[in-house]
Amino acid sequence: MASPPAPRRRLTAAAVGGVVFLLTLWLAPHRLCSFRASGWWEGDPGLQGGLAKQVEASVNDGLSESDFTTGSKLFNAEWVFGSYQMAALGFGQTAMEHPEFRKSHAALMDTCIARLLSPEVRAFDQNAWGEDPLTTLDENNGHAAYLGYLNLVLGMHRRIKPDSPYCSLNDRITKALSRRFEESPLSMIQTYPSQAFPVDMAAGIGSLGLHDRVTGGDHGPIIQRWAKRCRSAWIDPDSGLLYQMVDSRSGRPIDKPRGSGTALACYFLSFADPALSRELFEAMRDRMTGTVCGFGAAREYLPDESDAPGDIDSGPILFGRGVSASGFMLAAARIHGDRELFESLFATADLFGAPIATGDRIEFVTGGPLGNAMLLTLLTAQPVERHAGRAP
Amino acid sequence: MKILRIAAAVLAVAALIVHAMMKHSLAGSGAAAALLAPNPSVPLGSLLQVGFFVLLRVFVIVILPGLVLAAAAAWLVNRRESQGAP
Numbered sequence: 370m371a372s373p374p375a376p377r378r379r380l381t382a383a384a385v386g387g388v389v390f391l392l393t394l395w396l397a398p399h400r401l402c403s404f405r406a407s408g409w410w411e412g413d414p415g416l417q418g419g420l421a422k423q424v425e426a427s428v429n430d431g432l433s434e435s436d437f438t439t440g441s442k443l444f445n446a447e448w449v450f451g452s453y454q455m456a457a458l459g460f461g462q463t464a465m466e467h468p469e470f471r472k473s474h475a476a477l478m479d480t481c482i483a484r485l486l487s488p489e490v491r492a493f494d495q496n497a498w499g500e501d502p503l504t505t506l507d508e509n510n511g512h513a514a515y516l517g518y519l520n521l522v523l524g525m526h527r528r529i530k531p532d533s534p535y536c537s538l539n540d541r542i543t544k545a546l547s548r549r550f551e552e553s554p555l556s557m558i559q560t561y562p563s564q565a566f567p568v569d570m571a572a573g574i575g576s577l578g579l580h581d582r583v584t585g586g587d588h589g590p591i592i593q594r595w596a597k598r599c600r601s602a603w604i605d606p607d608s609g610l611l612y613q614m615v616d617s618r619s620g621r622p623i624d625k626p627r628g629s630g631t632a633l634a635c636y637f638l639s640f641a642d643p644a645l646s647r648e649l650f651e652a653m654r655d656r657m658t659g660t661v662c663g664f665g666a667a668r669e670y671l672p673d674e675s676d677a678p679g680d681i682d683s684g685p686i687l688f689g690r691g692v693s694a695s696g697f698m699l700a701a702a703r704i705h706g707d708r709e710l711f712e713s714l715f716a717t718a719d720l721f722g723a724p725i726a727t728g729d730r731i732e733f734v735t736g737g738p739l740g741n742a743m744l745l746t747l748l749t750a751q752p753v754e755r756h757a758g759r760a761p
Numbered sequence: 762m763k764i765l766r767i768a769a770a771v772l773a774v775a776a777l778i779v780h781a782m783m784k785h786s787l788a789g790s791g792a793a794a795a796l797l798a799p800n801p802s803v804p805l806g807s808l809l810q811v812g813f814f815v816l817l818r819v820f821v822i823v824i825l826p827g828l829v830l831a832a833a834a835a836w837l838v839n840r841r842e843s844q845g846a847p
Contacts, residue, residue, distance in 0.1 A: 386835030
């Protein structure tokens with residue numbers, strides 16, 4: 370049989386090549402990037418321990434504001450605090466999942482807590498309020514940017530080390546936070562003067578729940594009162610998402626419902642109110658997440674607000690998908706048992722995070738100290754059923 | 762077709778080498794944290810380095826496999842038809 374003329378051959382070849390290209394794009398890259406997702410989902414101690422080693426190196430080297438370049442002194446200081454806080458939670462979660470890590474990771478948490486309590490690291494909150502958050506526990510200002518986040522770490526430390534030297538401080542902060550929530554007619558505490566963020570309150574509420582699980586205490590009424598207030602005033606009734614910021618006096622929303630705050634609150638609330646955490650997760654999963662060629666991502670804003678700008682909370686936004694919202698949803702997916710979503714989000718984190726293994730360490734190259742500490746916490750977030758019951 | 766195949770092969774090898782080099786030069790530098798925040802004071806070098814690295818990685822993982830397989834498939838089809846295979 371004679372061969373077809375050259376133009377027709379080229380056209381056929383181009384058509385076949387195009388189809389093969391699209392098929393490969395659809396089938397291959399996300400599978401390459403989610404190669405290790407199963408290991409992370411199942412809690413592979415080699416992966417968890419490898420990333421923990423990398424975060425350990427950052428913690429031992431010490432972090433300062435000069436390690437970050439957000440362009441804002443306050444945000445640089447918050448990121449130092451956040452790096453130690455996330456590192457400590459990650460060390461705690463990996464110790465909960467793998468008892469062989471318990472001793473060494475409890476010691477690493479000690480290092481993180483010492484840094485979190487140091488005057489220079491807590492100065493960001495002190496400068497904002499004009500008073501120290503720890504010496505004013507009997508006063509009434511919220512200090513939600515510092516106290517709730519710190520108290521979660523102290524509760525986690527106590528969970529893996531029942532004789533933690535920070536038990537007394539954990540009790541005192543818990544008492545101060547619960548009193549402030551209880552005495553507020555709107556069940557809210559401020560992050561900074563005249564600024565209130567539901568996600569920061571969620572961190573405080575989460576720390577009350579974790580304290581209950583560790584000590585057998587009962588802050589249930591305060592948690593339920595806050596959850597009721599949250600459902601009625603701080604969750605958008607149409608989307609089910611959490612408003613990012615509310616008026617510090619009236620409690621009315623003054624920002625949009627957003628992905629980053631909702632997904633992070635979902636993580637914090639898993640320690641205190643799994644049902645509310647689940648509601649936020651389902652709203653995010655159903656309204657805000659999706660895949661492109663198998664790569665998962667979460668929106669920062671609702672689809673009809675896709676031109677809204679990014680900020681320090683959202684991180685960069687690309688085609689409406691936010692870095693922070695997508696990262697925080699990794700934790701939410703693991704907490705609530707959605708393996709498919711976890712693996713698709715991990716593929717994206719792997720593609721842009723570029724993890725490499727060097728010796729016994731695993732580092733997400735583009736993450737920096739904060740990114741690696743956050744990923745340690747988010748990738749090792751504990752399924753909600755593991756929170757049940759008291760500490761060993 | 763021949764020149765396209767050679768170009769694709771050279772590009773693939775070059776991309777893989779640069780990708781590996783960038784990975785190791787960036788490891789531990791924390792430079793990529795600059796990408797996470799909108800900040801005009803970030804040194805352009807860091808931003809370019811990280812941006813280039815991320816783009817290159819996306820190209821190597823997302824685009825390159827499809828290009829290579831598509832080129833191979835097109836070449837096979839072209840050869841088969843030019844030889845008059847039934």
